[in-house]
Amino acid sequence: MADVHYHIERPGPRSRYIIAHLLGAMPGWHAQEVPDLAAFMEIPGPKLIYGQRPVQGAFHILPEGLLSRTGLGQEDPATARWHQVPALFPVDGGDMPFDIFSASFFLLGRMEEYGPVQRDMHGRPVSGALHSARNGYQERPVVDEWLHGLARAWRQKDPRLPDLRRTCSQVATLDADNGAMYLGRPWWRSAGSAIRDLLKGHASRLRDRAAVLRGKMPDPYAVHGEFLALARENRAGAIINFLAAPRGKFDHAIPVRSICMRQVIQLAARHGAVGLHPGYSSSDSPHRMAEEKKLVEAAFGQPVTRSRQHYLRMALPGTMNALERAGIREEHSMGFADAVGFRAGTCTPYPFYDLHAEAPTALVVHPFAVMDSAMAYKMRLSPEEAATKAKQLVDAVRAVQGTFISVWHERFLSDYGDEQGWGRLAREVITYARP
Numbered sequence: 001m002a003d004v005h006y007h008i009e010r011p012g013p014r015s016r017y018i019i020a021h022l023l024g025a026m027p028g029w030h031a032q033e034v035p036d037l038a039a040f041m042e043i044p045g046p047k048l049i050y051g052q053r054p055v056q057g058a059f060h061i062l063p064e065g066l067l068s069r070t071g072l073g074q075e076d077p078a079t080a081r082w083h084q085v086p087a088l089f090p091v092d093g094g095d096m097p098f099d100i101f102s103a104s105f106f107l108l109g110r111m112e113e114y115g116p117v118q119r120d121m122h123g124r125p126v127s128g129a130l131h132s133a134r135n136g137y138q139e140r141p142v143v144d145e146w147l148h149g150l151a152r153a154w155r156q157k158d159p160r161l162p163d164l165r166r167t168c169s170q171v172a173t174l175d176a177d178n179g180a181m182y183l184g185r186p187w188w189r190s191a192g193s194a195i196r197d198l199l200k201g202h203a204s205r206l207r208d209r210a211a212v213l214r215g216k217m218p219d220p221y222a223v224h225g226e227f228l229a230l231a232r233e234n235r236a237g238a239i240i241n242f243l244a245a246p247r248g249k250f251d252h253a254i255p256v257r258s259i260c261m262r263q264v265i266q267l268a269a270r271h272g273a274v275g276l277h278p279g280y281s282s283s284d285s286p287h288r289m290a291e292e293k294k295l296v297e298a299a300f301g302q303p304v305t306r307s308r309q310h311y312l313r314m315a316l317p318g319t320m321n322a323l324e325r326a327g328i329r330e331e332h333s334m335g336f337a338d339a340v341g342f343r344a345g346t347c348t349p350y351p352f353y354d355l356h357a358e359a360p361t362a363l364v365v366h367p368f369a370v371m372d373s374a375m376a377y378k379m380r381l382s383p384e385e386a387a388t389k390a391k392q393l394v395d396a397v398r399a400v401q402g403t404f405i406s407v408w409h410e411r412f413l414s415d416y417g418d419e420q421g422w423g424r425l426a427r428e429v430i431t432y433a434r435p
Contacts, residue, residue: 002032003162007040007058009051014067017353017360018105019050026147026348028165046154046161050101054094059154062094066102070358072114077106079135085145086137095157100150104143107132107345108365109353113316120338122311123283127339138339139393143346144400166401170433171237172426173332173368174227174408175277175308179242179254179261181221181414182212220416224264227413228271230427234434238272239332240264241308242299244292245279250311253277256299265299275306276328283313286322293326308332308407317354324352324363335368335407338378340393343367347402369393371407372425383425390429397433404433 004023008015016033023031034040040047040055047058054060066075066089080090080098088103106112118129132138148164155161211217224240231238242265243253254261268274276296282288289307297304307328309319314333323331331352334344344350344367352363370393375386390406397404408426415423 001030002045003029004031004046004048005034005040005043006031006048006050007034007037007055009037009049009053010063010068011035012068013358013360014105014109014353015050015063015101017351018067018101018108021108021350022101022104022143022147022150023048026144026166026350027151029162046158048154057158059157060094061096061100062091064089064091064099064102066099067105072111072355074115075106075111076131077103083149085149086135086140086142087146088131095153096150100146104146104345105353107143108350109355110316110344111355114355122313122337123315124312124337127336127341127343130343132341132343132345133339137345138336138341139396141342141345141347141396141400141402143344144348144402148400164401168398168401168404168435169237170234170404170406170430170435171239171366172227172231172234172406172408172430173239173241173275173308174224174410174413175241175243175310176224176253176261176264176410177243177277177310178221178252178410179256179258179264180219181410181416182209183219183254183260220414221410223410223413224267225271227408227426228267230430231272234430236430236433238268239275239306240268240272241275241277241306241332242268242296243277243279243310244295245282245288245310248280250280256295262299265296269300269302273306274300274302274304275308275330275332276304277308277310278323280310280313282322283309283315283319286318289322289328290326293328303327305329306332312337317352317356320352320361320363321354324361329362329364330366331363332366332368332405332407334365335371335405336374337371338374340370340374340379340389342369347397347400347404349403366403366405368405368407369397370429372409372412372422376412376419376422383421386422386425387428390425391432394429394433406430406433 049058077088087098089099118126244256245251349366370390412422
């Protein structure tokens with residue numbers, strides 16, 4: 001028995017995708033489309049119509065037109081205010097003053113990222129150029145807020161509408177960009193690095209390197225076990241993503257075949273989840289994803305189904321399609337490299353929609369809200385300021401009963417070298433986000 005029924009006056013792949021998500025998986029309802037209008041009109045219980053003409057007893061959403069269009073276009077939706085929440089695609093009529101389905105599709109579909117949006121040197125969208133930053137909702141999970149508003153308005157019209165079946169949760173993720181700082185590297189690389197430290201006046205690193213290699217001191221980047229324990233203590237799902245790309249300008253991890261990295265992978269498998277961290281060039285050469293995935297799987301001993309792009313570099317829809325073909329089912333790159341907030345306007349996982357094919361995919365996007373490197377390097381926050389900012393994002397997620405996903409890196413967790421002082425940040429934020 002369905003919790004809610006809905007009818008789409010002019011159904012298409014866009015409207016069917018976004019309505020099924022907003023009325024089904026997102027609120028936790030069993031939602032059923034009723035294509036026949038006459039049959040829909042006879043159904044008792046909570047129901048919604050998406051069309052020009054209202055139906056007696058049904059909650060009415062008036063379409064703006066985006067979901068009936070095809071192709072990319074240059075969408076820059078008007079923005080109004082609705083109960084202190086920014087509302088995209090305002091309409092005059094219906095039971096809500098904006099088209100919640102077009103607004104949600106615009107954000108989840110990442111329509112503006114297919115176009116000529118400003119990008120940084122790595123090809124990533126500059127957050128300040130996106131609609132969310134320009135209209136003041138970058139740090140709000142507005143799609144989730146709209147869902148709560150929809151439920152309140154709908155329940156006022158039909159008290160039989162079930163409550164939202166959502167619960168707060170958190171997922172802590174760690175990108176193993178290195179695996180180790182001193183261990184696991186060939187002698188000639190260790191020697192070269194030691195000489196470089198000497199020339200730069202880093203005498204303490206020379207001593208530390210020698211101590212680590214002699215087994216007298218733990219490697220500074222051996223933070224994986226502590227990270228997994230922290231996640232477990234605070235009821236957070238934990239994922240460690242492993243970089244298997246060949247060494248290059250932006251890819252510095254020790255080989256996944258090395259004893260050191262294999263031990264880290266097995267640790268992650270025992271106490272969390274193993275993910276793939278496709279290398280810097282994988283978005284330009286998608287075939288590399290499958291090759292790198294095989295290397296991680298060989299060390300893991302099981303299929304890998306989770307992934308996040310190194311440097312968050314991705315091309316839409318090509319990167320997502322390549323990941324899906326490679327067997328990835330969870331994608332964790334949807335977040336900002338230079339800011340905090342909600343790049344897709346949501347803190348709820350959602351299926352990726354391919355705007356070129358005009359079809360949803362089986363790949364589920366898991367959007368993150370904060371990343372240590374963005375707060376330190378791009379926003380130039382102190383650890384104390386970063387903790388305050390991250391907690392604000394936790395509160396925003398908690399208010400809508402969403403999933404708070406954070407991104408961490410070994411160098412920050414190590415509290416070593418240039419990142420000294422940042423070691424406590426993950427503990428403070430993950431503890432604060434405990435469901």
